[in-house]
Amino acid sequence: MIALQNVSKWYGPTQVLRECTLSVARGEVVVVCGPSGSGKSTLIKTMNGLEPIQHGEIVVDGVKVNDPKTDICALRAHIGMVFQSFELYPHMSVRNNIALAPIKVLRRSETEAYKRTEALLKRVGLEGHADKYPAQLSGGQQQRVAIARSLAMDPKAILFDEPTSALDPEMINEVLEVMTQLAGEGMTMVVVSHEMGFAKSVANRVIFMDAGEIVEDRPSGEFFSAPQTDRAQQFLAKVLHH
């Protein structure tokens, strides 16, 4: 489904990704973790071409992401993404936030798109909030709207970039529950997150990054019971202490 081969990226003279290679199979849930500044967010944003790369190859759903001939918009249309700071459109109602891309990109009729919006809101537990605006919702509710927005495009995979790290503790669970439910339905997911509980119970695999490098890439049970590198051990000791 998603395959990265020797991906490297620089911001000016500083290298932020070093020869990253990984693959995600259909239906798999992969959690990417690591200390801040390790390149996790950059890595996940290369997968739908939001961050260009200088070296390597990325193939998503059989399409070469870093090929200039690729219609990147068409690819993004069926790869969902959820952001740390939600990034809902503040000037649009919840309904229009969700229905904008289906109407403009998939050319669905308004009636059809709005009907689906209701169903999606029900799915993320926000029935009856369609007419509200983002600023009238709590952080957890906004992030669930953002998930509904990505589901509206019937994505083949969803990329989550630290979906819970801007949330107050009591709202984290409502978002994780929706994500767990999606994983149970067989959605392919790449999740950048520090939520080790979620990684343990839901992820098939955990990828540990440090300084732009993929240090470990192993089934989640193995990663938590016996991390192989010192760096991963230190990291786990720190995050599991909380």
Next chain:
Amino acid sequence: MNYSWNWGILFEAPYAEWLLSGVAWTIGLFAASMVVGFGVGTGIGLMRIAPIRWLRIISGIYVEMFRNVPLLVQIFIWFYVMPELLPSDVGQWLKRDLPMPAFWTSVVAIGFYTAARVAEHIRAGFLAIPAAQMQAALATGLNLRQVYRYVLLPRAFRIVTPALTSEAISVMKNTSLALTIGVLELMAQSRQIESYTFQSFEAFTAGTAIYIALCAAVVFVARHIEARYAIPGMIQSR
């Protein structure tokens, strides 16, 4: 103070008609200059943030040129210098055949001057939107044009509404400069009534009151637009 009042003069022929026609010209200048200024200004503002280098450079030069020369100088250049610089038949047409040359020259001058200022506001409005918002919109598969059309432009315009409102008031005030090339707008008519009747106080009071009313109308309309497009749940800028 030695002054004989005569407020009645403002309601007598021909002075009342002078004032009214002055108001009409001022409103005409305002409306046309707004269309030019905000239209061209939005375009230049978008060029200022375009991902293409030479577009940013050209629009940057435009902004610096038009905001660093006094509007009065610009009006004179459009009116006196432009016809000389253009090919002679175009220059001849401008001088002889263009209907209402002073009016249209004023519109072009005020409009292009305003555009430079509007462009800077639009640019600032875009820069105030977090970069991740654009990424989020791109991630749903919208193309760049759609991202600007549905997400970034509507947000930027809301951010800059207060600044654009004061820009609109400036346009209203700047229309008075058209008197220097002979447009008989409100300022020119107040002045003319003054020099015909020597009732300076009445003439200027009438002109001033009408300018205040016109600017109040602009603010009233702007507030309505702002309230109409206000985003529920967000703090309103006042």
Next chain:
Amino acid sequence: MTLDFSIILEAWPAFLSGMGLTLKLLVLSLIGAIALGTGLAAMRLSPNWFVSTFASSYVNLFRTVPLIMAIFWFYFLIPLLIGRPVGALTSALVALIFFEGAFFSEIIRSGIQAVPRGQFAAGLATGLRPRMVMQSIVLPQAFRAMIPGLLTQSIIVFQATSLVYVVGLSDFMTTTVRIANGSGRIVEVYLFCAATYFVLSYGASVVARYLERRLNR
């Protein structure tokens, strides 16, 4: 057509004295307008309703009237009020000060309001009197926040002085018009005039941006 800029050299003394008057107008009106603006800003922040309403009405009045109108008003009103002619220079200067004072007061007020309220409370908590808190804690911070706005407005005033043309004062603008009409070299003279205003005003804006960047560090 061929351009012949020798007219600029021939009329150099006139241009120079025109620019002299323009700069004189600029400096004097800046001093007056900033002083008036500071007073108006203090009045607007006053707890006394009457005082603050007066100041805000003043500001709103001048913000909605064209500068040309203000120049004509004072041109005729001052002699009427004091009973003797004062000349175009004085009346234009007073008009510029009263008009621009309104704009400066807004910049100064928002600078003062940009200082967090907690700063005032913290100053009071250490036992300083309100006046001293204003002087040694709030105003120095406010001034830093104001500098870019003050400079930008000063550039606007520089350009605005050209409007004294309507009362025939021999500033740089009026001098330009006279030389253009007298010599017939309209294109050269106006282009020179525009270039001069541009260089001075753009140069000042570059300095303003540099200062702003330094202050933000």
